[in-house]
Amino acid sequence: MRLFARWGTVLAAVACALPGVPAVAAAAVPNARADDGSHVVAQTTVDGDGRVLDLTVRSAGVGAYAMVRLILPRDWAAEPDRNWPAVYLLAGETRLQDYRGWSANTDVRRLADDAGVLVVMPGSGPAGFFSDWWNYGKDIALNQWETFTAVELPQLIDRGYRGDGRRAAAGLSLGGYGAIELAARRPGVFRYAASFSGNLNPTGPAGELLTGAIVTSAHLDPEALWGDRRREAARWAAHDPLVNAGRLRGTELYLSAGNGLPGPLDAKLPIDVLPGAMLLEFLCGAQTTAMAARLRALGVPATVDLYGPGTHQWAYWQEQLHRTWPRMLQVLAS
Numbered sequence: 001m002r003l004f005a006r007w008g009t010v011l012a013a014v015a016c017a018l019p020g021v022p023a024v025a026a027a028a029v030p031n032a033r034a035d036d037g038s039h040v041v042a043q044t045t046v047d048g049d050g051r052v053l054d055l056t057v058r059s060a061g062v063g064a065y066a067m068v069r070l071i072l073p074r075d076w077a078a079e080p081d082r083n084w085p086a087v088y089l090l091a092g093e094t095r096l097q098d099y100r101g102w103s104a105n106t107d108v109r110r111l112a113d114d115a116g117v118l119v120v121m122p123g124s125g126p127a128g129f130f131s132d133w134w135n136y137g138k139d140i141a142l143n144q145w146e147t148f149t150a151v152e153l154p155q156l157i158d159r160g161y162r163g164d165g166r167r168a169a170a171g172l173s174l175g176g177y178g179a180i181e182l183a184a185r186r187p188g189v190f191r192y193a194a195s196f197s198g199n200l201n202p203t204g205p206a207g208e209l210l211t212g213a214i215v216t217s218a219h220l221d222p223e224a225l226w227g228d229r230r231r232e233a234a235r236w237a238a239h240d241p242l243v244n245a246g247r248l249r250g251t252e253l254y255l256s257a258g259n260g261l262p263g264p265l266d267a268k269l270p271i272d273v274l275p276g277a278m279l280l281e282f283l284c285g286a287q288t289t290a291m292a293a294r295l296r297a298l299g300v301p302a303t304v305d306l307y308g309p310g311t312h313q314w315a316y317w318q319e320q321l322h323r324t325w326p327r328m329l330q331v332l333a334s
Helices: 008-018 098-105 108-113 145-160 173-185 206-217 233-238 272-299 314-333
Strands: 039-045 052-061 064-072 084-090 118-122 163-174 191-194 252-257 303-306
Touching: 008 039, 039 084, 039 145, 039 173, 039 206, 064 098, 064 145, 084 173, 084 314, 098 108, 098 314, 108 233, 118 145, 118 173, 118 191, 145 163, 163 173, 163 314, 173 191, 173 233, 173 252, 191 314, 252 314, 272 303, 303 314
Parallel strands: 084 118, 084 163, 163 191, 191 252, 252 303
Antiparallel strands: 039 052, 052 064, 064 118
């Protein structure tokens, strides 16, 4: 069901009242639109100096409001004629806090302070898979998360917040899948793509199991994503980064994952959370290992960190962010 409001004068107020939108001071919304009409209907400041913004986007592709957290460069306001490269950080499903996850669980704000980049952290629904869903209800324009992340949002960032078209992407868990998948399906959108504990082979045994579990856990029909696994095998394959690994040639790649055994950063993980974090990382680690092997076989360069013991949790992704951040900035500066 579409959530679009038709009353222009109250649209921003409605958006700010949506669940998950912080109740803080509103800031001026840029007059910018994506090619399909998507636009920012409201933005709220999250911090004291006005550099962290939560954007409410009326997305034609998603058919609803979508949230994005944006960190502006330190000199963004002082240099109004300057454009900036952008780092897109893709989070996992709602369980991993979606668009607020990176800023809540890592020190990305500190990293961003002196980086001279826009940091874009989009939501992707409860289990959007960064994909345009094939069979989601009767409205074919609903749940198009690939269109939102790789088309609408870059246009809005470039046109409304002075992005310069140079982009890198990194993601964790489902966001790791998103970074690599979008780089394969939309060559040229990202110069650099990194996956931390991503499910990179959804047509494989581990990936098929995990894909179905993620969609089901969001109370959605798994067949609405890419169709029936057997009857729509070609459609599933078209959304599998491992199957399409050859399309990643020319994008700088980084892959990392643990093996699911408790590691050095798991001491503080609650005992009731540990089994699930172990299983998820085991499944994602198996897929990352297979993806690395596939890239090697094709002669596609990639930096790979299969770091052994480690589970599916933020402490490892914070560490991986620090390992990849300097290189992302170098690639964006070139």
